[in-house]
Amino acid sequence: MTIPALEFSHVTLSRGGHDVLRDVSFKVPQGSFVGVLGANGAGKTTLFRGILGLEAPGAGTILFEGRKVRRGNSAAGYMPQMRNMPGGQLSGLSMVEAAYRGQVPGLPWGGRKGRAAAEAALAAVDALSLAHRPVATLSGGQRQRLLLAQVLLDDPSLLLLDEPMASLDPARMSDTVTRIHTLARKRNMTVLLSAHDINPLLGFMDYVLYLAGGKALLGPVREVITSETLTALYGAPVEVLKVGQRLFVVAEGGGGLFQSHDCTGHHHNASL
Numbered sequence: 001m002t003i004p005a006l007e008f009s010h011v012t013l014s015r016g017g018h019d020v021l022r023d024v025s026f027k028v029p030q031g032s033f034v035g036v037l038g039a040n041g042a043g044k045t046t047l048f049r050g051i052l053g054l055e056a057p058g059a060g061t062i063l064f065e066g067r068k069v070r071r072g073n074s075a076a077g078y079m080p081q082m083r084n085m086p087g088g089q090l091s092g093l094s095m096v097e098a099a100y101r102g103q104v105p106g107l108p109w110g111g112r113k114g115r116a117a118a119e120a121a122l123a124a125v126d127a128l129s130l131a132h133r134p135v136a137t138l139s140g141g142q143r144q145r146l147l148l149a150q151v152l153l154d155d156p157s158l159l160l161l162d163e164p165m166a167s168l169d170p171a172r173m174s175d176t177v178t179r180i181h182t183l184a185r186k187r188n189m190t191v192l193l194s195a196h197d198i199n200p201l202l203g204f205m206d207y208v209l210y211l212a213g214g215k216a217l218l219g220p221v222r223e224v225i226t227s228e229t230l231t232a233l234y235g236a237p238v239e240v241l242k243v244g245q246r247l248f249v250v251a252e253g254g255g256g257l258f259q260s261h262d263c264t265g266h267h268h269n270a271s272l
């Protein structure tokens with residue numbers, strides 16, 4: 001049997017003194033595309049940080065390709081949530097090149113090899129046309145492509161993408177997922193992609209990893225995203241609604257109307 005890309009065994013991960021995930025176990029087969037879902041604060045980023053060796057588990061073990069995770073493993077590519085991007089007149093090519101072997105803007109570039117690697121990574125994400133544009137003038141979706149190019153520089157076998165679709169419009173979301181999925185298939189990369197809305201990921205995911213109430217459940221969408229399974233996971237009544245081709249996860253509080261959370265990340269009042 002091939003070794004899983006990731007294996008969590010009874011893992012507890014804590015932030016700021018409280019357990020975010022408790023006694024979590026799952027295996028991710030190599031080459032699979034996994035949507036990581038959960039409400040705000042469910043622990044998606046914490047999970048990624050655990051895989052990157054940035055948060056040590058309080059209990060249990062996390063294996064990456066059969067070995068204990070370690071900090072700085074270039075086989076794991078991480079794209080954090082898009083917050084601060086270098087501004088000013090830095091070009092797309094310079095920004096990607098700056099990530100080559102951990103270089104930072106302002107220091108000498110990685111030479112001819114670094115330039116070639118950056119151009120190849122830009123080509124892989126269809127962003128060669130952005131190479132000479134100042135990053136400050138690019139749209140959110142274009143910047144997202146540069147970040148993806150940076151992650152590809154080290155030729156990782158695992159991609160951890162933290163909300164790469166946040167703040168993109170639906171067309172850009174669809175472009176982004178399609179691009180990542182195609183690239184991952186071509187390079188046999190395992191992908192964990194976190195999102196608030198499951199809908200842009202439907203049709204791409206081999207598995208969903210659903211985080212709630214300190215627990216995590218991995219399985220095919222049709223098994224995990226059901227009223228019964230999510231009710232058990234949350235430990236409170238949850239209804240999965242299908243509207244056309246879209247899925248909505250709605251929590252119900254004791255019969256009345258209440259503030260609930262759905263997969264789109266919007267809070268709303270739901271009457272079931």
Ligand SMILES: Nc1ncnc2c1ncn2[C@@H]1O[C@H](COP(=O)(O)OP(=O)(O)OP(=O)(O)O)[C@@H](O)[C@H]1O
Nearest residue numbers: 015016017020038039040041042043044045046047
């Ligand atoms: N540096 C920190 N110090 C203390 N607590 C933290 C820290 N970072 C995160 N937390 C807490 O850990 C929990 C999990 O946060 P995490 O960022 O993993 O959630 P998330 O699922 O990624 O959320 P979001 O969807 O909002 O990005 C939250 O309760 C959060 O408040």
